[in-house]
Structures are given as C-alpha cells and as structure tokens.
Amino acid sequence: MAFFVALLLVGVYSSAAGLLGGGGGGNGRLEQNSVPDEYVDLVQTWGNLCPELSPALLAAQIQQESGWNATARSHADAQGIAQFIPGTWATHGLDANGDGVADVWDPEDAIPSSANYSCSLAAQLRGVPGDPVDNMLAGYNAGPYAVIQYGGVPPFNETQHYVQVIRTAEESFTAPAAEAEPARLPPSHAAAAAVHFAQEQLGTPYLWGGDGGPEDNGRFDCSGLTKAAYEEVGIELPRVANDQWHAGPHPGRDELLPGDLVFFAHDLNDSRSIYHVGIYVGGGYMIDAPYTGAVIRFDPIDTADYFGATRPVAG
Structure with missing residues (x-):
C-alpha cells in the first residue's frame, strides 16, 4: 500500500461540491474491481x-x-x-x-x-x-x-x-x-481558500520565523504559513502555534474538515507544549512547513504526537 493512503485533499482545492459552483464528478466511490x-x-x-x-x-x-x-x-x-x-x-x-x-x-x-x-x-x-x-x-x-x-x-x-x-x-x-459513502460536509469558503493558499506554497523552503513577506523571500515556518493562509480570508490568527490552538473550537479526530488547523505537542496533556501546526487537507494529511532544510509539503497527521485540531473562526 502506498506510503500515504490518503489525501482526500480536499479539500485542498477548495471546497466540497457546490461551494464554488463545480459540476461535481460523481458519488465519490469506485466500482469494485474497476481499478487495478x-x-x-x-x-x-x-x-x-x-x-x-x-x-x-x-x-x-x-x-x-x-x-x-x-x-x-x-x-x-x-x-x-x-x-x-x-x-x-x-x-x-x-x-x-x-x-x-x-x-x-x-x-x-x-x-x-x-x-x-x-x-x-x-x-x-x-x-x-x-x-x-x-x-x-x-x-x-x-x-x-x-x-x-x-x-x-x-x-x-x-x-x-x-x-x-x-x-x-x-x-x-x-x-x-x-x-456510495454519505456525502461529506463541505468546508467553509474561508477554510477552502486557506487550504488553496497553503497548496500554492507547496515546495517553498522552510524558514524559521518566516511570515512569507519580501524580507523572507516568501518563506514560512509552520505557524507563519497557517497565519498567512487565514489572513488571506480575513481571519487573524495569533503568530505562534500554541496560541493558534485557542483560535476556535476543537473538532474531534473524526470530525476534521479541510482547513482545520492540526497541532502536535511534546505533552499530549498540555497545550503549552504544542510545537507544530499544519492545515488539514483531508484523508489523514495536512500541508505544513516542517523544519529547517525541508519544504512545505504534505505530511500525515496520524503520529504519536498529534494533539488535536482547531477550526478557526473570525473575531
């Protein structure tokens, strides 16, 4: 089986059927034995x-x-x-x-x-x-x-x-x-646009403290990427990951939608130990800026240090 059994990504593109007027391609499931x-x-x-x-x-x-x-x-x-x-x-x-x-x-x-x-x-x-x-x-x-x-x-x-x-x-x-599976709940316009912003940054080198501005040559660190993605849609997030945890309600693992922020911590009982954040894109994957020497990419969220998620809200 492939290394990533998953990316419903989206989400990554923008929303679920109907949000942006797409024609839609079907009910979402393959006929048995139709694909190798x-x-x-x-x-x-x-x-x-x-x-x-x-x-x-x-x-x-x-x-x-x-x-x-x-x-x-x-x-x-x-x-x-x-x-x-x-x-x-x-x-x-x-x-x-x-x-x-x-x-x-x-x-x-x-x-x-x-x-x-x-x-x-x-x-x-x-x-x-x-x-x-x-x-x-x-x-x-x-x-x-x-x-x-x-x-x-x-x-x-x-x-x-x-x-x-x-x-x-x-x-x-x-x-x-x-x-067919039940229809999945569509993400909001804001979440869809935030995911799209993150997708556009794929392959960009990581920069510690990077906010994506000219002085950073368009590079980000993890929370700089998430902050910039939601800034694009008028939602202001705190700058650092453990503060972004408090930027909205916390959906359960089985309630995640594209656009949710996903967090990782050293101590799973203490939000102050959160050290990393990414943008969920579906199927168990996120887009994140991982560390120095890496680029913005898709990564799985099912790791031992997964802490939880936040659904950003305006105001």
Missing part, C-alpha cells in the same frame, strides 16, 4: 480533491491517458501513468509519497499530481461558460488558454473526443449509489 488493486487507494483518495473531480473521473482519465501503464511514453514525450509532458510535470509534479523525489514514473506521485493539476485547471477555468468538468478535462488535454479562448471546450477533434470518452467511461468506474 495497487492504485485503488490512490484514486479513491485523490479523486475527491475538488468539486469537479471524483474517483471515477480520475480513474477514467488515467485509463484514457495510459491504460494504467506506469512506464508509458507517448510520441509527444508524455510520460508515466498520467502522461505528463516534462514542462507540465516541472510545474505541477508532487512528491506525494514523501520519498524526497517528485517522480513522474512513480504512480504514487503521478496519480496525485494528475488530480492536483486537474483541480488547478478547474479553479483557473471557473467562470468559463459550459460544464466545469468538461472544461477541466479539455484544459488537461489542450491547455487552459484554449478553453478560455473558445469559451468552453475548444473545437479540436482530439480534445472533444478526449472529453467525451472520459465522461462516458466515468460511469463504468462509478459505484452504484447504494454503495
């Missing part, structure tokens, strides 16, 4: 990344891109299971499994990166006329500027075929409604 066993957790987890995506849609897209061939290479030098061209991978490739390398040939990186890139496109194309899911897929195939230029799916045979094939195949990967 070794990729089920990856697709199920990352397929819930944003309102426009679903596990079934992500599976249909990978089926179309490579037929689940992790070593596929096209005549245009699209590489790996998700068929990234090198330039796109350089910008959107993630080290999602935390092994220190963003590897286009590793499905544990490439499948999450495909979801992340799709949701980035979806966010960029919101407001373009037409179906937001179709526009997202068209952007993946033809580039977002073609979708913007033509006000929807561009009149390219390849792109129109790509969208049609994936939308049709999506149905075969979708579990019947009776098998």
Whole structure:
C-alpha cells in the first residue's frame, strides 16, 4: 500500500461540491474491481480533491491517458501513468509519497499530481461558460488558454473526443449509489481558500520565523504559513502555534474538515507544549512547513504526537 493512503485533499482545492459552483464528478466511490488493486487507494483518495473531480473521473482519465501503464511514453514525450509532458510535470509534479523525489514514473506521485493539476485547471477555468468538468478535462488535454479562448471546450477533434470518452467511461468506474459513502460536509469558503493558499506554497523552503513577506523571500515556518493562509480570508490568527490552538473550537479526530488547523505537542496533556501546526487537507494529511532544510509539503497527521485540531473562526 502506498506510503500515504490518503489525501482526500480536499479539500485542498477548495471546497466540497457546490461551494464554488463545480459540476461535481460523481458519488465519490469506485466500482469494485474497476481499478487495478495497487492504485485503488490512490484514486479513491485523490479523486475527491475538488468539486469537479471524483474517483471515477480520475480513474477514467488515467485509463484514457495510459491504460494504467506506469512506464508509458507517448510520441509527444508524455510520460508515466498520467502522461505528463516534462514542462507540465516541472510545474505541477508532487512528491506525494514523501520519498524526497517528485517522480513522474512513480504512480504514487503521478496519480496525485494528475488530480492536483486537474483541480488547478478547474479553479483557473471557473467562470468559463459550459460544464466545469468538461472544461477541466479539455484544459488537461489542450491547455487552459484554449478553453478560455473558445469559451468552453475548444473545437479540436482530439480534445472533444478526449472529453467525451472520459465522461462516458466515468460511469463504468462509478459505484452504484447504494454503495456510495454519505456525502461529506463541505468546508467553509474561508477554510477552502486557506487550504488553496497553503497548496500554492507547496515546495517553498522552510524558514524559521518566516511570515512569507519580501524580507523572507516568501518563506514560512509552520505557524507563519497557517497565519498567512487565514489572513488571506480575513481571519487573524495569533503568530505562534500554541496560541493558534485557542483560535476556535476543537473538532474531534473524526470530525476534521479541510482547513482545520492540526497541532502536535511534546505533552499530549498540555497545550503549552504544542510545537507544530499544519492545515488539514483531508484523508489523514495536512500541508505544513516542517523544519529547517525541508519544504512545505504534505505530511500525515496520524503520529504519536498529534494533539488535536482547531477550526478557526473570525473575531
């Protein structure tokens, strides 16, 4: 099983279905035996990344891109299971499994990166006329500027075929409604935007005391990142992690939503010993600025020093 069995991330993109007007991609569960066993957790987890995506849609897209061939290479030098061209991978490739390398040939990186890139496109194309899911897929195939230029799916045979094939195949990967999980509670607009801000900082080097300003070259420490993320949406947090603990109510572990702050402490009975904070993105993962020498990244929250969570509130 993959190192990270999880990132419902989101959340990371922005909200749950309906918050930002996304078309939604399905009921959230895969049909049994529709995806190779070794990729089920990856697709199920990352397929819930944003309102426009679903596990079934992500599976249909990978089926179309490579037929689940992790070593596929096209005549245009699209590489790996998700068929990234090198330039796109350089910008959107993630080290999602935390092994220190963003590897286009590793499905544990490439499948999450495909979801992340799709949701980035979806966010960029919101407001373009037409179906937001179709526009997202068209952007993946033809580039977002073609979708913007033509006000929807561009009149390219390849792109129109790509969208049609994936939308049709999506149905075969979708579990019947009776098998689907209950709909998850959407995060607030503020939480969604805070998560999006944190996602935009992925790969930024850590800086002790960093607030992300010009004097810090855009770098953050852990609580500097969380403070800046919520500052973007008008919620003022204290500067240090153990003070941020008191910035709102404390949801239980099974009540976490994307955007919640998650805390880690030396003494699990004393909030004064909190030493680290991240922004929860779903599926047992957070985005955090971990320590000197590291970069802002995804990390699991299920560790022995997990202290609890806070849901920031205005005022």
